[in-house]
Amino acid sequence: MTDTDGSRALRAEIRGWFEQVLAAEVCLDRVPGCALTEEQDFAERRRYAGVLTRDGWAGLAWPREWGGRGGGYRERLVFAEEAARADAPDPLNRLGVDIIGPAIDVLCTDEQKRRFLPPILRGEAIWCQGFSEPGAGSDLSALSTRAERVPGGWRINGQKVWTSFGQYADCCVVLARTDPTVRPHAGISAFAVPMDAPGVEERPIRQMTGGSDFCEVFLTDVHVADADLLGAEGDGWKFAMTALGFERSINFLARQVRLTRNVSDLVVQIRANATRVPSRAKERVVGIHARAMALQAVVEANMAALDAGGVPGVETNASKVFWSETYQGMTDLGAELELTVPGFGDGLGAAWTSSYLAGRATTIYAGTSEIQRNIIAERGLGLPR
CATH class of the missing domain: 1.20.140.10 (Butyryl-CoA Dehydrogenase, subunit A, domain 3)
Incomplete structure (x- = not known):
């Protein structure tokens, strides 16, 4: 990216920060020529998320009201370029910071934003996406996980697959069918489901690389409150x-x-x-x-x-x-x-x-x-x- 005076100064600041903290505080388990174990990789990414939060870089393009720096996406691009240059790891909570958090900010109530966004940015809540299913991959409208109204909330039953970092996550955005009588896209709702809720089971999937970044997630009579419905009923799509x-x-x-x-x-x-x-x-x-x-x-x-x-x-x-x-x-x-x-x-x-x-x-x-x-x-x- 071609730098302006402002982005040039920002780049220098970011580069100096990486030189100061990366080896000293993040990459403690790295040995030249040796790959990290899954446990070491998880620990490194957790440490990285922590120092990003501590030093104010986690939410470079997030609004200040939720703890961000209020910067632009071009500034976020400068940071990404310097992170690649420094060979920094992916932060463990990148799904929350870059995907789920921004979606919550656009679509959810002010109360839900206050509840969910600051913990995401502070690295206190790791999120994953419960979208794909064994019978509904790229065609999400075919999903069969269902959510039924019960007193005080919803009961969810179903199965998700290819859930990135599900074994490490604290909360999952689960897409579930709440109205089977309407066209498929219109009958889906989104829920914030705690991964430690009774009835949630995650099973890591071993891949041909040897890693297990993905999980199957099984939901059996999982109860969530009305406040866990993200947006309006039927807004899951x-x-x-x-x-x-x-x-x-x-x-x-x-x-x-x-x-x-x-x-x-x-x-x-x-x-x-x-x-x-x-x-x-x-x-x-x-x-x-x-x-x-x-x-x-x-x-x-x-x-x-x-x-x-x-x-x-x-x-x-x-x-x-x-x-x-x-x-x-x-x-x-x-x-x-x-x-x-x-x-x-x-x-x-x-x-x-x-x-x-x-x-x-x-x-x-x-x-x-x-x-x-x-x-x-x-x-x-x-x-x-």
Whole structure:
């Protein structure tokens, strides 16, 4: 991003902060050349969330009334760029800060904002999303989890899957069907469900990378109060679309910045092994680099639009598809070179191969590329169904 005088000063302040706190207070478990265990990774991300909150960086673009700094999204972009430069971890509560919190701020009552937003920003409440189900992935309107009115609140029964960080979360936004008599999109409501409520069970899902960031969540006669209904009854679809809009814009921002950094790392490694890397691989990395730069320009424009009062639109769906496929192209090439060029990767172990395995999910989570293209065609281009 091209800096103004103000963003240049902010960048220097952020860079100095990372130099002061990251190694001393956050990355205490890191050993060069060794991957962190899940427990170490969780502890590191928890520490990082704590120092972000303590020093006022957690809510850079959040309103001051909820504990934020009241800055703009372009300032948030500067922070993301410096975090990538410093190789900082993802904060454990990023879903709450970048996706769920902003959706609550847009759609919920003042009482709910006062109740939920400050603990999210302080890192006291880790949130997860209970959206996808075994029979309802990108087609959320097919969900079967149900919520029935009972005295004093609601009783929820159902199952969620691919719930990120469910085993660590304190609260979950659960989408549930509250009215089966209306069209599918209109009969869904959103609830704030404490993860320690009786009847909630989470089961981590082991992935092919060896990690278990995702969970299955089972809800059996889980009781929540009327005050836990997020927005109005029947507004669950609106809440989900608003949250997903923020996921593909604000939360996506950090992913785009990391992609740019990863592509730069791949270019450096190819240059360092220039005599042994095939010409076709060099040609491929040029195309990947061009895509990453184009995506960076689009994200900067999206952040400027948000700062001007806009809301995430269909352009974020297009950015998500472009990012997913660029990321996979990068990890495909990195893993291929890691496996075929001896010593490629500069002693980083199987970093590209691991990224390749993790990258298979990028065209699936947050809406599959097929669903995204349908949305772009129908809502963005006005094409017939």
